[in-house]
Amino acid sequence: MSSNILDDLLNSVRQFLVDVGVGLNPLTIGVTLFVLLFPPLILFVLALNQKDAPFSPPPGCRKFGLVGKSNLSDQYSKRYAEGGDPCAANRWTVKALFIYPIKSCARLELDQSEVVRTGLKFDRQFTFAQQVTGLPTMEGKVESEWTFITQRTFPRLAKVETEIWIPDPKAPGYSEQEEYVKSEGCLLVRFPFTPDTEFTVEGLKSYGKILAAWMSGKPEPMMEFRVPFNPTQERIKEARYRSAEVKIWREKPVALDMANEVPVDTMEKLRYTLGITNPITLFRIDPQNYRQVHKCAPKSQDVGFQPVVGMADSYPLHILNLASVHDVASKLPKGPKRLNALRYRANVYMTGPPAFSEDDWAKARIGDGLYHISCRTTRCKLPNVDPETAVADRNEPGTTMRKHRVIDKGSKSPCLGMQVTPLTQGEIRVGDEIEVLEKGEHFFKSE
Ligand SMILES: *[C@@H]1O[C@H](CO)[C@@H](O)[C@H](O)[C@H]1NC(C)=O
Numbered sequence: 273m274s275s276n277i278l279d280d281l282l283n284s285v286r287q288f289l290v291d292v293g294v295g296l297n298p299l300t301i302g303v304t305l306f307v308l309l310f311p312p313l314i315l316f317v318l319a320l321n322q323k324d325a326p327f328s329p330p331p332g333c334r335k336f337g338l339v340g341k342s343n344l345s346d347q348y349s350k351r352y353a354e355g356g357d358p359c360a361a362n363r364w365t366v367k368a369l370f371i372y373p374i375k376s377c378a379r380l381e382l383d384q385s386e387v388v389r390t391g392l393k394f395d396r397q398f399t400f401a402q403q404v405t406g407l408p409t410m411e412g413k414v415e416s417e418w419t420f421i422t423q424r425t426f427p428r429l430a431k432v433e434t435e436i437w438i439p440d441p442k443a444p445g446y447s448e449q450e451e452y453v454k455s456e457g458c459l460l461v462r463f464p465f466t467p468d469t470e471f472t473v474e475g476l477k478s479y480g481k482i483l484a485a486w487m488s489g490k491p492e493p494m495m496e497f498r499v500p501f502n503p504t505q506e507r508i509k510e511a512r513y514r515s516a517e518v519k520i521w522r523e524k525p526v527a528l529d530m531a532n533e534v535p536v537d538t539m540e541k542l543r544y545t546l547g548i549t550n551p552i553t554l555f556r557i558d559p560q561n562y563r564q565v566h567k568c569a570p571k572s573q574d575v576g577f578q579p580v581v582g583m584a585d586s587y588p589l590h591i592l593n594l595a596s597v598h599d600v601a602s603k604l605p606k607g608p609k610r611l612n613a614l615r616y617r618a619n620v621y622m623t624g625p626p627a628f629s630e631d632d633w634a635k636a637r638i639g640d641g642l643y644h645i646s647c648r649t650t651r652c653k654l655p656n657v658d659p660e661t662a663v664a665d666r667n668e669p670g671t672t673m674r675k676h677r678v679i680d681k682g683s684k685s686p687c688l689g690m691q692v693t694p695l696t697q698g699e700i701r702v703g704d705e706i707e708v709l710e711k712g713e714h715f716f717k718s719e
Contacts, residue, residue: 281308330458330498331445333437336394338381343368343702344621347613353598355626364624364706366638367594372617373459374554375399375583376422377432379614379659384701387641387694390562390581391588392619394436394501397557398459398530399583400429401518402550418518418553420583423657426546430662433494435460436501455500455507461554464492465541495541499533502559518555520583522719525563527555557582567717568647569693575644579693587646587691591630592618596688599627604672611669615655618689622706630690631679634712639704642695648714650685651677682716 285304329335344367346352352367369382375396386393405416423429438457440446452458467478485493500507507513511532517524531539531553543552557563562580565587569579581588594613601611613621620638633645651673656664673686680687 329444330437330452330460332439332443332447332450332453333457334440334443336380336382336436336438336457338383342381343383344381344613347594347597347621348610350598352594352623353602353627355593355595355624355629362624364622366620366700366702366704366706367623368621369700369702370614370617370619370621371395371436373398373434373436374432374461375420376426376429377434377461378430379617380434380436382702384699387589387696387698387700389577389579389588389694389697390557391584391694392700395582395619396584397501397582399518399520399527399555400432400546400552401555402548402552404550417524418516418555420518420520420555421546421548421552422654423662424652424654426548427657427662427664428546430657430659431464431545432542433462435462451507452500454504455502457501458498459501460496460498462494462496463542463545464490465495465545466492495538497534497538499530499554499556503528503533503556515558516555520563521585523563526558526561528558530554530556555583565693567719568691568714570644570646570695575695587693589620589643589692589694590618590649590689591620591622591645591692592616592689593625593627593630594621594623595625595627596630600669600673600677600688603676604668607666607668609658609666612659614659615657615669616649616651616689617654617659620692620700624706631687632711632714633690633708635695635708635710637705637707637709639698639700640696641698641700642709644693644695645690646693647691647716648680648683648687649689649691650680650683650687650716652685680714680716682714683718687716 285301285308289300289304369385369392370379371382371385371392371394372379373394373396375398380394382392390397399420401418401420403416404419405414408414421429436457436459437452439453446453448454467481481493485491503513508528513532514529515526516529518527534554539552546552562582565579565581567586569587572578579588592613597611597613597616604611630645631648636643636645651670653664653670656667656670658664670686673688677686677688678684
């Protein structure tokens, strides 16, 4: 096969040289071949160059999260449809754990996590926002406000990956003075960006980047930036962070604008990747100013603390029963795709309970922790976005859920999974046992 291609190439070169009348001597053949092969060679060298660009781990930190195969890799197995996991002696257990460090961006899988007031420690402390400007008023005033963005309107957010790096005295470069050590670690953000390709030096380098991505198995080149996970007051002053109101549903918490930690050019490329016309930035919830949760959360006079969240939609923690997902899947119209439980973006995936048994849970023990099961999770269209392709590929599972899962008297939306408020702080691990302590009625409240 390859010798055929070479023969063809040599034959065409011979023919070409005969046609232009310079004759068939080794020198002219050599020069012509060189001219033909030079551009691909340059590209190849450029690609190798890109591939070798060193990725430097944040100093003093190690990568956080599950290493190896996902705990949901066998999620489609029929044995999870029934409830009662034969592998776990019919115990009800935590099957998998996930965080979404930036609201509406890609997930990160864990095998254990610290549980804090706002839920899993690194979950949804950040959100991207766009600056929306209204039309001028009669007096000619123009006002703008920062508004959170989600996959509902910008599905390409699913392509924005995050890593969490946490301080570790054994990690290279560790010192108490290191910025990321002082700020409880580092959030690393990575997104696909295909640079312009044109016939200039920069353009050729872009070809190199694309080829490098392709050689390392990625469909597109990736760009990255890093920000401190929980910046110190010192850092906030030094880098001149600004605080601004950011609109999340009906709330407007004052949050930290992380823009000064991100090169302007990088943020612009991200904006292009997401397909947004307005200016964008990354906000972090201000730990001095968490959003209070009222609605169906436990009352502070009953539990001794005010339930709060970071950038989550409504409650600190979201749990989902794999048997319930299997049940919804069994009712979907026949199609080429299976229902990926990851579409529902839960924190805790559990196995054991029969489908929908969680609908009337009120209080549970998971591992050593106590949890208030605050209300049912009402579902918008977001699960219609395929987390692997970032495309809202069909109106499912939304349509099927509207037929079968409008079950809460307080809401017209379909429900799946439960919203949870931790009553204790501590740890949660994959494999932890789940025990229901109380059951009760639920009635969804939107405010
Ligand atoms: C999932 O979690 C358990 C418990 O931590 C672990 O032993 C198991 O190997 C994990 N992996 C997979 C692929 O299920």
